[in-house]
Each structure stands twice: as structure tokens, then as C-alpha cells.
Amino acid sequence: MAYGIDNFSDGDTTVVRWERKKKDLPLILISCCMPYDSEAEPPPEKFRQAIRMWRHDVLIGCDAHAHHTLWGSSNVNQRGESLVNFLSSTNLCVCNRSCDSPFVVRNRSEVLDLTLATNLGTLMASNWMVSEKSSPLDHCWIRSRITLQLEMRAPFKNSQRANWDGYSAALESEMARRVQELIRRGKSIDSAVECLSAVMREAFEANCPISHPAKCGRPP
Incomplete structure (x- = not known):
């Protein structure tokens, strides 16, 4: 206007x-x-x-x-x-x-x-x-x-759009398999923590779609 x-x-x-x-x-x-x-x-x-x-x-x-x-x-x-x-x-x-x-x-x-x-x-x-x-x-x-000029905003993960049921299922499945493998190999607690973090991150990435920010400052 x-x-x-x-x-x-x-x-x-x-x-x-x-x-x-x-x-x-x-x-x-x-x-x-x-x-x-x-x-x-x-x-x-x-x-x-x-x-x-x-x-x-x-x-x-x-x-x-x-x-x-x-x-x-x-x-x-x-x-x-x-x-x-x-x-x-x-x-x-x-x-x-x-x-x-x-x-x-x-x-x-x-x-x-x-x-x-x-x-x-x-x-x-x-x-x-x-x-x-x-x-x-x-x-x-x-x-x-x-x-x-447009303000370029990077895509991001919005946790409100995550499939938490899918996340829980993936976490449970991978956790059981990887933790058992760590125990069998006699790995340290630090290795177990790193493994747990990786499993949680991968489960979240797989079950949370990428969100694209709304465009701002669109040219007239």
C-alpha cells in the first residue's frame, strides 16, 4: 500500500x-x-x-x-x-x-x-x-x-513438527543394538555416551522434516 x-x-x-x-x-x-x-x-x-x-x-x-x-x-x-x-x-x-x-x-x-x-x-x-x-x-x-536484498535464512529443524512416535521407535531399536555391541566389546563409558548421543541425533534427523522459513523482505 x-x-x-x-x-x-x-x-x-x-x-x-x-x-x-x-x-x-x-x-x-x-x-x-x-x-x-x-x-x-x-x-x-x-x-x-x-x-x-x-x-x-x-x-x-x-x-x-x-x-x-x-x-x-x-x-x-x-x-x-x-x-x-x-x-x-x-x-x-x-x-x-x-x-x-x-x-x-x-x-x-x-x-x-x-x-x-x-x-x-x-x-x-x-x-x-x-x-x-x-x-x-x-x-x-x-x-x-x-x-x-532478501534476508537469507537457513532451513532448520522444528521440533514441533517431529514424529515423536517414530523417534521413540528408532531410538529403542538402535539403542538396544548399539549398546549391546559396546558391552560385548568392553568399551568405556565415554564411548557409550558418544554412541547414545549419535543414536539420539540420528533418530531425530530421520523423524523431523526440514522447515523452510517464510521469505522476508520480498522485493516489490
Whole structure:
């Protein structure tokens, strides 16, 4: 379920909270246009407030109107330096992976559109590219594959699912046979203890199925 967050949204910035499974942190989606004629240095205040509020699983698409070689611009301007200074104080990383120019007009092309995401190991942006598909605007389509890393949990034995009748029968059968063999060979008490432990472990393994944990953090 997704819903907008009005407190952090205005005419230039839209923030959406995507609720996932109960145990997962929400995914925060931000779309932002940073006006080139704004007197304030980028990013805008609503954008800054949203990043201060959420530091996990944030994905941002923005028209930065800022130049910096960090994301492939042909030069660096004051707006670009301001944005880079802000990014360096956060855990956001630039996902742009090529120098293809999303902004194209008749006599000029430039990298102005950025994809940003938190770099905490849970949110991964890959296959970033400027699409060759035509756009009605002077900004090209940007495509990227967004996935959330899954928490890999190992299969386990759940004793509540064990067949305890089968366990008892296997234990009784193997115990009688192996203990008699130990007595016949005159083995020590330590050997008998090791044998008993092995018999109990094997009986449990044979009569308790493997349980697979429910998947958590499934990608949207």
C-alpha cells in the first residue's frame, strides 16, 4: 500500500511512503524538481526534511538542474557543488551509471536528471540507462532495475513438527543394538555416551522434516 506524505511534499517535491510487509521498513519514493531559477541552493527544503526523516530504503528521481562531473555533466557549477555537498552529508549515492545525457535539446545535451538511493545494502539500483524510446519532453526516459536484498535464512529443524512416535521407535531399536555391541566389546563409558548421543541425533534427523522459513523482505 502506498500513500503520499503531504508534510514533505509541495509543488516541486512529492514524497510517497510504500508500506511493505509488517516487519519491513517502508520504501520512501521521492520525485523532485529543483528549479534552476530558485534563489535557494539545491536541494529544496522539503527534500532536505524528507532525507533527515528517513535514512533507510529511499529511492529518488530528480531533475536537479545542476552540473557536476560526479554524475557525468560536462562541467561543474555552483548548484552542482551545493548538491554534492549535501549528498556527502547523507547516505545517498548517485545511481547514474553512464554519461548518456537525459536532457537533450536541438543544440545541447546535458546530464541533469539523477537517480539517488540509500546505500545501506538493502536497496540496490542496477541496469541504469537512458532509454532510446522517444519522449514528448526534452528529458529522455530513464530506466533502472530496483530490487531489495532478501534476508537469507537457513532451513532448520522444528521440533514441533517431529514424529515423536517414530523417534521413540528408532531410538529403542538402535539403542538396544548399539549398546549391546559396546558391552560385548568392553568399551568405556565415554564411548557409550558418544554412541547414545549419535543414536539420539540420528533418530531425530530421520523423524523431523526440514522447515523452510517464510521469505522476508520480498522485493516489490
